[in-house]
Amino acid sequence: MRARVHGDRGWGIARVVFLALLTLFTLLPMVWMLLTSMKTQFAASQYPPEWWPRNVTFEQYFILLSPANETGREFLRYMFNSLWVSFATTVLSVMVAVPAAYAFSRFRFPGRNLLFYSVLLRNMFPAVVFLMPLFILMRWLHLVNTELSLILTYLTFGLPLSIWLLKGFYDNIPAQLEQAARIDGATRFQAFIQIVMPLSSPGIIATAIYSFILAWNEYVYALTFLNDKSKLTLPVGLQRFFTEYTTNWPGLMAASFITSVPVVVLFLVLQKYFVRALTEGAVKA
Amino acid sequence: MAEVRLVDIVKNYGAFTAVDHVSLTIADGEFVALVGPSGCGKTTSLNLVAGLIEQTAGDIFIGDRRVNGLDPKDRDIAMVFQNYALYPNKTVFKNLAFPLKMRKLPRADIDRKVRAAAKVLDIEHLLERRPRELSGGQQQRVALGRALVRDPRAFLMDEPLSNLDAKLRGQMRAELKRFHQDLHATVIYVTHDQLEAVTMADRMAVMNGGKLQQYDTPARVFSNPVNIFVAGFVGSPAMNLLYGLMEGANRVGRDGWAVELSAENAGRAARATGREVVLGARHSTIALHREHVAGAVPGRVYTVEPTGDVTFVHVRVAQTIVVVSVAPSVMLAIDDPVWLGFDQNKLHLFDGTTGDAL
Numbered sequence: 001m002r003a004r005v006h007g008d009r010g011w012g013i014a015r016v017v018f019l020a021l022l023t024l025f026t027l028l029p030m031v032w033m034l035l036t037s038m039k040t041q042f043a044a045s046q047y048p049p050e051w052w053p054r055n056v057t058f059e060q061y062f063i064l065l066s067p068a069n070e071t072g073r074e075f076l077r078y079m080f081n082s083l084w085v086s087f088a089t090t091v092l093s094v095m096v097a098v099p100a101a102y103a104f105s106r107f108r109f110p111g112r113n114l115l116f117y118s119v120l121l122r123n124m125f126p127a128v129v130f131l132m133p134l135f136i137l138m139r140w141l142h143l144v145n146t147e148l149s150l151i152l153t154y155l156t157f158g159l160p161l162s163i164w165l166l167k168g169f170y171d172n173i174p175a176q177l178e179q180a181a182r183i184d185g186a187t188r189f190q191a192f193i194q195i196v197m198p199l200s201s202p203g204i205i206a207t208a209i210y211s212f213i214l215a216w217n218e219y220v221y222a223l224t225f226l227n228d229k230s231k232l233t234l235p236v237g238l239q240r241f242f243t244e245y246t247t248n249w250p251g252l253m254a255a256s257f258i259t260s261v262p263v264v265v266l267f268l269v270l271q272k273y274f275v276r277a278l279t280e281g282a283v284k285a
Numbered sequence: 286m287a288e289v290r291l292v293d294i295v296k297n298y299g300a301f302t303a304v305d306h307v308s309l310t311i312a313d314g315e316f317v318a319l320v321g322p323s324g325c326g327k328t329t330s331l332n333l334v335a336g337l338i339e340q341t342a343g344d345i346f347i348g349d350r351r352v353n354g355l356d357p358k359d360r361d362i363a364m365v366f367q368n369y370a371l372y373p374n375k376t377v378f379k380n381l382a383f384p385l386k387m388r389k390l391p392r393a394d395i396d397r398k399v400r401a402a403a404k405v406l407d408i409e410h411l412l413e414r415r416p417r418e419l420s421g422g423q424q425q426r427v428a429l430g431r432a433l434v435r436d437p438r439a440f441l442m443d444e445p446l447s448n449l450d451a452k453l454r455g456q457m458r459a460e461l462k463r464f465h466q467d468l469h470a471t472v473i474y475v476t477h478d479q480l481e482a483v484t485m486a487d488r489m490a491v492m493n494g495g496k497l498q499q500y501d502t503p504a505r506v507f508s509n510p511v512n513i514f515v516a517g518f519v520g521s522p523a524m525n526l527l528y529g530l531m532e533g534a535n536r537v538g539r540d541g542w543a544v545e546l547s548a549e550n551a552g553r554a555a556r557a558t559g560r561e562v563v564l565g566a567r568h569s570t571i572a573l574h575r576e577h578v579a580g581a582v583p584g585r586v587y588t589v590e591p592t593g594d595v596t597f598v599h600v601r602v603a604q605t606i607v608v609v610s611v612a613p614s615v616m617l618a619i620d621d622p623v624w625l626g627f628d629q630n631k632l633h634l635f636d637g638t639t640g641d642a643l
Contacts, residue, residue, distance in 0.1 A: 174368065174370065176370035177372065179337050179364075179366070179370065180364065180372075181383070181387075182336075182337070182357040183363065183364045184383050184431070185384055185387030186358060186387050187358065190387070195372055195374075199374060
C-alpha cells in the first residue's frame with residue numbers, strides 16, 4: 001500500500017517534469033521572440049546576447065502598426081490580406097462542411113461511401129504535390145495572383161477534415177431529437193437550424209478555428225500563387241521583411257509576434273466551447 | 286382527438302418487409318397497445334403514423350384526412366420517445382413551449398399552456414432547469430408534458446416507460462392510464478412488455494414478423510389467442526405449450542406423455558391439417574398431483590419459484606418444461622415425481638402445422 005502511494009508519487013513527479021520540459025520547449029522560442037521584439041536594434045545584435053532587454057522599447061510595434069510610414073502601411077496591408085483570405089476561407093468552409101457533414105451523417109444515398117472516402121483522398125498526399133497542378137488550374141481559370149485562388153485552395157485542404165470532424169458530431173446527435181422537433185411542428189430545415197445546429201456548435205467552432213489557422217499560416221501556395229506585392233499574405237510578407245530588413249531583428253520579431261496574436265486570441269476566446277459537452281442530458285441511454 | 290386508421294400498410298426496406306399488410310383502426314379516444322418482440326414492426330408502424338417514414342403501400346387516415354406523404358408537422362400528432370428526446374440546450378419551459386412556438390401561438394397563450402401542463406405533471410418547480418439536471422423520472426414527465434401541452438389528434442408513444450425503474454414504471458403506468466381517461470385521448474402505445482399492454486390498453490394489437498397477429502381486448506387476447514405465437518407471448522408466465530401428435534382419435538402424446546381429449550376437444554383436434562397438435566394450458570388451469578391420477582401426465586420437478594402469493598413450479602415433462610402455479614403452502618423438492626392434470630374445458634388446441642388455434 002505504502003509502496004503503491006510512493007510509486008504513484010514517483011510517476012506524478014515524472015509527469016510534472018515531463019510537462020514542464022515540454023512547456024519550456026514550446027514557450028522559449030515565443031518568449032525569445034517577444035523579448036527580442038522589445039529590444040533596440042543594437043541590443044538585439046549583441047554577442048553574447050543580452051538575455052533580458054535593458055532598454056525596453058515598443059518602437060517596432062508603433063512602426064508596424066502605424067499607417068503613417070511605408071513599413072507600417074505594407075505590414076497592415078499584408079495583415080488585412082491575411083485576415084480577408086482566412087476569414088473568407090473559414091466562412092466558406094463552415095458553409096460547405098456543415099450541410100455536407102449533415103448529409104453524410106443522416107442521409108443514405110447512392111455513392112455515399114465512395115463520395116465520403118474520396119473526400120479524404122486529398123489528405124493522403126502531401127500538399128506540395130498539388131502545387132503545380134493547382135497552379136496550372138488556377139492559370140487556366142485566370143485566378144493566378146488573386147486572393148480567390150488561395151481561398152479555393154485552402155478550402156480543398158481544410159474541408160475533408162472539417163467534414164469528417166463535423167460528421168462525427170452529427171452522428172452523436174440522436175436522430176430522435178430531430179424527429180421530435182418535426183413532430184412538434186418544425187420542418188426538416190427548422191429542426192436542423194433550431195435543434196441540431198446549436199448542439200453541434202462545438203464542432204462548428206472547432207472546424208472554423210481549424211480552417212482559419214490553416215489559411216492564416218499557409219506559406220507555399222501563397223508564395224506561388226501571388227506575386228503582386230499588394231496582395232501578399234502575412235507569412236509571405238514576413239519573409240520579405242526577412243530579406244529586406246536583414247538587420248532589423250526586433251522589427252522582424254515584432255511582426256512575427258503580431259502575426260501569432262490572432263490565432264492565440266481565437267483559441268482563448270473559443271476554447272470554452274470545445275470542452276462543453278452540449279448533448280449531455282438529451283436522451284436517456 | 287381523432288380516429289386513426291391504417292389500411293393495408295406495407296413497408297419494405299429493400300428486400301426486407303418490416304410491416305406486412307397491416308390494417309388497424311384505432312377508435313377516437315381509444316388506447317391501443319402495439320405489442321410484439323423486437324423487430325416485429327411495431328415501432329415502424331408507429332413511425333409510419335407519425336410520418337417519420339413513408340409507407341411503401343397502403344393508406345393512413347387521421348380523422349377524415351388521408352395523411353399519406355404529409356410531413357410529421359402537418360399530421361397534428363404528438364409523440365413520446367423511448368429515450369425522451371428532450372432538447373438538451375433548452376430549459377424545461379422551452380422544451381414544453383417548443384411545439385406551441387412552432388405553431389406560432391401568442392406568447393401569453395404559450396406561457397399559460399406550458400404552466401398548465403407543468404402543473405398537471407407536477408414539474409412546475411423544474412421549469413428553469415435543463416434536461417441534464419433532471420432525474421430519469423422527471424425527464425420522462427417533461428417528455429410527456431411536451432406531448433400534452435397542445436391538443437394533438439393522437440398521442441403516439443414509443444416504449445415511454447422502458448427506461449424507468451420497476452417502481453416508477455408501475456406508478457407511471459397508472460398515471461398514463463388516468464391521463465388517457467381524463468383526456469379521452471387517442472393513444473397508440475408501442476411496447477414489448479405485454480404487461481403494459483394488458484394493464485393499460487383498451488385493445489391490443491399483437492404483431493410478429495411484420496404481420497398483425499391478433500387485435501382485440503386484452504381479456505380476449507388472453508383467453509382466446511388466435512395462434513401459438515400470441516398464446517406464448519401474452520401472459521406471464523406464458524402459456525404452456527405441449528407439442529404433440531394425434532395418437533388415434535382422442536389422444537395427443539409424444540415421448541412418453543399422453544393426454545386423453547374430451548369429446549369436444551377431440552372434435553376440435555380433428556380439424557388439424559396434419560397429425561401435429563399443440564396443447565396450450567395456462568399455469569392456473571393445471572392441477573398438480575403428488576401421486577398417480579388417472580389421465581394425468583407424469584413429470585419431475587425442475588425448479589420451484591416462490592413469489593409470495595403463489596408458487597410457480599417448473600415441471601419437466603419429456604423435453605418440455607411446464608409451469609404450474611400452486612399455493613405457497615405446497616412444499617416440493619427438485620426431482621420430486623408429480624402428475625399434471627389438464628382441465629379439458631380450459632385447454633387450448635393449436636394446429637401444429639399452421640400454428641392457428643383450433
